[in-house]
Amino acid sequence: MRLVEETASYLDGKGREDSKQLSRAASLGYATESMRLTTRLMQLASWLLLQRAVGEGELSRLQAERDKARITLRDAQPPSPREAIAILPSGLVALIHRSLRIQERICHIDGQITGSFKLGSAPAEDTNPVNKQITQLRSALIRIAP
Numbered sequence: 161m162r163l164v165e166e167t168a169s170y171l172d173g174k175g176r177e178d179s180k181q182l183s184r185a186a187s188l189g190y191a192t193e194s195m196r197l198t199t200r201l202m203q204l205a206s207w208l209l210l211q212r213a214v215g216e217g218e219l220s221r222l223q224a225e226r227d228k229a230r231i232t233l234r235d236a237q238p239p240s241p242r243e244a245i246a247i248l249p250s251g252l253v254a255l256i257h258r259s260l261r262i263q264e265r266i267c268h269i270d271g272q273i274t275g276s277f278k279l280g281s282a283p284a285e286d287t288n289p290v291n292k293q294i295t296q297l298r299s300a301l302i303r304i305a306p
Contacts, residue, residue: 161208
């Protein structure tokens with residue numbers, strides 16, 4: 161949420177000043193990327209608020225999953241070319257990179273919660289030798305427990 165506040169502050173203040181210094185093409189890129197950034201942050205904030213509601217017992221996991229269907233955790237458009245990002249003000253670029261890192265982390269957490277691992281960053285449980293060993297240990301401990 162702090163990043164949302166920082167972004168709003170930047171876009172309303174220093175970012176507005178920075179955008180006035182840009183060429184026409186860079187100005188279009190600035191408008192596009194600032195819109196993508198704010199959309200991304202609102203989607204991520206929505207996901208976080210859903211998780212908080214589940215944690216506080218305001219929503220069931222099933223209700224949250226239904227509501228999550230309206231949230232897009234991944235950008236709908238392909239990323240902008242590096243050349244387009246390179247001509248943007250450094251303040252905006254820093255906010256974009258931070259938001260992408262948070263997006264990556266939230267997608268990973270969401271995959272863990274839903275068990276889907278959509279990013280492909282985690283191997284399936286049955287192919288991960290560590291997970292196999294953990295499962296074997298749990299089974300052994302269950303048999304030992306009174």
